[in-house]
Amino acid sequence: MISVAGIAVAALTFSLSACGKSDSGGGDKGVGLAFDVGGRGDHSFNDSAAKGFDKAKADFKIGGKDLTAKDGDTEADRYEKLASLAEAGYNPVIAVGYKYNASLAKAAAKYPDTNFAIVDSVVDAKNVTNLVYTENESSYLAGVAAALKSKSHKVGFIGGTSSPLIKKFAGGYKQGVLDTDPKAKVDVQWVAPDEKGFGMPDKGKDIADGMLSNGVDVIYSAAGGSGAGAIEATAGKKGAWSIGVDSDQYNDPGLAKYKHTIMTSAIKNVDVSVYEFIKSVVKDKKPLTGTQAFSLKDGGVALTYTGGFIDDIKPKIEAAKKDIIDGKIKVTDTYKD
């Protein structure tokens, strides 16, 4: 009896589903954007991309759709996100994160009339714009600031995971510290061996606590959501400073409680570059092409002075910045233990 009812329900479900409508796209619908794992609300680079995306939608009065990657996504899943956006008529289509590299290359070949962009990676195709950043340069400045502000000559770095991208942050930071204070010790730790390390604030807090009890008094985290835990831990210790990442974390409403200990942030203006790219396609009708590197020189990456905590060392930071721009300082783009 129960099974009969079960079958009836199943049959009903499927017969009802048969008369639904199927979406068929076409036309210009606005901007399509595919987030990396974490998506909106990661207090980090997805949020930064979202900011540029939302601003462009409002400014140019266009529609848009965003999709978010999840753990366990395969190439086919990533390709499907990009392809379904292009297929439905979204143009441009932006992929946030280097993971989209292979799937974007495939989608760009399949939809040659759509303008694509990828954040943090390079795809060699006519209709793809690569938005890349010199995170190592801003991290170098963060290192300079950390070395000048540290009283114990011990500073820390917490990376989400030891991926090539995060090693750019770590390498630049370490070089900045040691160029400024050769005697300083840099404690580098990774939250997790895989991408999960960007979403573990509790683990970020644990690592920061460990560093602080070893005498570290400045901690720079490039660890997405895990960084919030490190900032919280640092705020609990008198005289210790945090350095924020990607966006100006002093202004992050979610971190307002700790902002008096966020001495600066090494920002990466994903929002600006995403906005500029959308503008170039939608408004100027002349898409930015090739690889667009956002560096210290053009403000694509920078160190913030919000809060005024590092105003006293501003001349030294600005001097280092000038040396990097002039090419007098070559900042490494990777980190080795």
Add this chain to the structure above:
Amino acid sequence: MTSHDTAGASASWLRRIDKERVVLAVAAPVLALAAAFLVTALVLVATGKEPFNAFSVMFDYGVKSDSMIYIANKATTYFLAGLAVAVGFRMNLFNIGIDGQYRLAAFFAAAVGGALNLPGFVQIPLIILVAMLVGAMWASIAGLLKVYRGVSEVISTIMLNSLATSLITYLLVDGRLGVLDKSTNVISTEPLPSSSHFFTIPTGSGLDPVWGFIVIAALAGIGFWFVLGRTRFGFDLRAVGRSESAAQASGVNVKRMVITSMVLSGAMAGLVGMPTVLNDTHMFTADFPSTVGFTGIAIALLGRNNPVGIALASMLWAFLERGANRLEFEGYDKEIVGVMQGVIVLCVVIAYELVRRYGLKRQQQRVGAELAAQAKKQEVAA
């Protein structure tokens, strides 16, 4: 004469398939699916969305030709994961370590494949062999710990998953077994030479091909059925699963069975990453699909550790995931499919238990009725 014999044989064959048992066997998953859809519909209604439209979006999209290809390819991976879990389940071993086993296996297999450049007919079997060996070795650690130190395989395999992740992260570095492309930020093993790409089945212009590894998966399914269902070894394995002490009493070496089945489960897990490595990415990247091992647990449960059931379950899972991507596109929360998957597993467990109890009751009633009838007959005869 002969025709009479065959008729008699087919009649007995028919008798052996108890109609009621077939109905009951089909009823359980159908019931579970229906209940899962119902619960999901309620969740959708509770979040203020119209449920039947969501189902129609999933269904319409799921039957498109490119979706079918996606489902076939994804189900290949899931099927192998389900089989790997089922090997352990059949003898009451809970191998949660499939996840670490297949990633480590795929990593080393891809590294070996990238380092060599032999003709495909040598190198492809070699890559597969390396994967199965690595998977088997990683799983055997848990087997040995269980047999000689009494460590629960649930605990040890979970820990081995973390160790596998750390080991891969340690080795997948520029200068060790990794190759870094600084412009793309992608780190991977050396790509396989094109001679080591597995064959694909073309499906038409503009469409992705179906991965040839589906053939190997099918063979693995047949092998699973044969070894577990038709050999002395399989009988022993299932016997240990039913009752360790009874198996021991009948002369089965339980310790050896534990290690052997962990090794088999791990070797099967080694195959899980192969469709991706040989047919799709042709290398192991830092973002190699993870958590497939856990999906395999759900699929083995859903498929009742039976190869056909696992095949159907893996296709259903792939179908749901395809639908999830579309639901997100249509503005639904893509998490709704996660809810659906969870509810399906729960419902399956409950439905099987309900159906089992119902079947038991029916059987008792029938036996009771037959006994009563017999007693009556005897009374009449007397």
